[in-house]
Amino acid sequence: MRGRTSIGIFIVMVVFIMGTVYAFGYQDASGTNACQNLDVEKVKQFQKETQSQRDEMMTKKLELKKEYVKETPDDKRISILKQEIRDLKVSIQQVADKYDVDLRCLKGHHREKRMGTCGAQ
Secondary structure, X not given: OHXXXXXXXHHHHHHHHHHHHHHHXXXXXXXXXXXXXXXXXXXXXXXXXXXXXXXXXXXXXXHHHHHHHOOOOOHHHHHHHHHHHHHHHHHHHHHHHHOOOOHHHHHHHHHHHHHOOOOOO
């Protein structure tokens, strides 16, 4: 019984610590939130330059989902789609690096929008 209690307390502490770290967000080497320092113009340039790649990646992901739910999924097609998605991610990351844009900062925006906390939807 004592072991279970100790494990329970440990799990609660881990969850509390992880929640606290998550609440402070991604921090850079200086200890500040790296997403606060995003240059809006660089983000706009990044978005403009990668729009077609991001659209294509969305399409590939949808194709992949459709392939997985087929009665007899085509393993070769799945493999090809996964590789194409990886290639697109690398290409998008290269553009993000070019403009010094941290993609982790951009991803949070979509979650906020879905949850209804980001202005107009």
